[in-house]
Amino acid sequence: MGDNLFAILEEGTIVTPKGFKAAGLHCGLKKTDRHDLGAIVCEVPAVAAAVYTTNVFQAAPLKVTRESLADGRLRAIVVNSGNANACTGKQGEEDAYTMRSRAAAEFGVEESDVAVASTGVIGELLKMDRVIAGIEGLPGRLSGAREGAEAFNQAILTTDLVKKEACVTVSVGGVNVTIAGSAKGSGMIHPNMATMLGFVTTDAVIGQEALQQLLRQTADLTFNMITVDGDTSTNDMLIAMASGLAGHDELSPAHPDWEAFASGFQYVCRMLAMAIARDGEGATHLIEVHVNGAETDEDAQAIAKTIIGSSLVKSAVFGADANWGRIIAAVGRAGRPVNPETVDIKIGPISVLEQSRPVAFDEDAALAYLQGDTVNIEVKLHTGSGSATAWGCDLTYDYVRINAAYRT
């Protein structure tokens, strides 16, 4: 994976890459006093790329953001939480355009250089007086210091418990380049960009096509390999902005340091994706599923996602039950080629199935392992060389509690 090609910046944030500032505040969309409006602003036009939810019903802000991204550059992203502005019809679209135009005016940039993102309840109109007053308060709060990023990170959360960020530096042509990211979960998370927003900033010099391709490939291996509950939302998007202020030779796959850059970029996205899975609604465990020996990587991905999406597997992990029968049942219903006689399964270090036959194992050791914070499930199919990793979380009483009472 090339994880030695970059250095982790523990204290880095989305404003660590050169050229970025961020802000966040409470404008009144959330019932609590938590932040619910934020922005990232770049001091120069940034090369930008995005991937969006595959849901047929796409929220109004996605339409507006697609328009802004048409020329491949952005100066600012304005984000609200507490209201998804989805299924809100013409008024919702107008509101998203208004968010864009007011943010552009406040930040002194072109409207077409502003992206808009929203997350929260579906089907209710935004309280635009609050949003507009909030946007007016953003410029004075923009900061290139840690506090700006922290305020932004707070502003994008819904039922998330913790902020999710990651930052690395990588050497490109002898110049230090920084890549950072921030994201929110945490329900409706599934492969294909479920209710999640992700923002990646970098000061790398990179062409739009290269950035878009890297973002798409990376999303498929990271954000699209996590699931909390199998639902995908109307609002998800992942946006990357590259300010170019690091000032090296333009990156492309032909650049000698491309692999280093790509691996750092992927690391940031993987950390964010894993953080979303770990903070899934009600989660008490991060579950990591590795599938090896499938016929193709795509087969391995489909099988890994089926295991990580199984309510029975997720409940078993919550109960610290080494119930490999549910794992193999999930493998068998993924709809991909599997030899029913050659499957090995390990739960952490403990082998529970070899060549599709149960292995006697120490139940106490399994219980102790399953009570840890992270649970690894490894499935070897022995039919090819395809592999994949997926991340998810356990299914708990709290997931039900949170989702039985979210809207009311």
Next chain:
Amino acid sequence: MGDNLFAILEEGTIVTPKGFKAAGLHCGLKKTDRHDLGAIVCEVPAVAAAVYTTNVFQAAPLKVTRESLADGRLRAIVVNSGNANACTGKQGEEDAYTMRSRAAAEFGVEESDVAVASTGVIGELLKMDRVIAGIEGLPGRLSGAREGAEAFNQAILTTDLVKKEACVTVSVGGVNVTIAGSAKGSGMIHPNMATMLGFVTTDAVIGQEALQQLLRQTADLTFNMITVDGDTSTNDMLIAMASGLAGHDELSPAHPDWEAFASGFQYVCRMLAMAIARDGEGATHLIEVHVNGAETDEDAQAIAKTIIGSSLVKSAVFGADANWGRIIAAVGRAGRPVNPETVDIKIGPISVLEQSRPVAFDEDAALAYLQGDTVNIEVKLHTGSGSATAWGCDLTYDYVRINAAYRT
């Protein structure tokens, strides 16, 4: 649907059709003293048909039953609960064959006329001494009276709370024909025959091909349209046996009373499927999803199944929350053609979305409706004439409790 073409027999059971007896007893596979071994026996060779789980990992009894069904006839079915005899290798296969041969000897029939079914924990060998002693106790308990069916019904349950049966009579050429069924759920239930066993008996005279085709079509509209948690098991099967003792002209799709027979047959399977959904692990509500106006019936089926399978929709129903945003999000991620501007959604009698726009509705009325036993969700797509109905249940604390501690 032709539901007026047959009469419901409230007191009917799987032994009401002429020629059938049943039995059940506790042999010691379950930790409780509930029945865990049962049989249905037909006094003549019955025309038989079956559909099986689509899971790649098929339990040993399925292999044995497929062999017995190869000639399209059966005299007996022997079933155990408490142990699925799945992922048990060569020994598991030998055990399933032993169950078949011992049952054949006890019932005085050919081995190849006996089907074997198992349900319960995966990956543990059957305690064959207990199974064999149990089988020896079955012939003395066989009964054509209600008590035989009740003992059998108990014997097939795992985490089910209630027994599931249905019975109708229909006139074929002026002769009364009876169709009855018995089934078990209740976790790992999903389209494609999840952990569920279903048994249909009838005294109709019908060819094997016609019975197999009817069973397949009916399963697709009933058992394959229910979901509890999206998991499918290694053990599911649905078997139909027709004794022919009603003594009318042989039924086939060309018979003038075919529609009446088929509608009665479908009714029995629908009632069993709905009962499985209603008794899903931890369920407090039956959810019925109707999708109309899809481009094709297959599209409607896929969309209905996506809605009924959504953990967020299921949690919202548990919380009596009219959260239609989650319903439309599920519609949008089903991967089928949908016009995002023309969707209507009703929750029971309450219209919540028209032409994809929220409708102001009485929250108290919605709350009162959602607190009822059955929740209807109706989705109209207005793009074609495809329709489908799916059944499921809410996601509750008890689902998590049951599945966090099943094996241990």
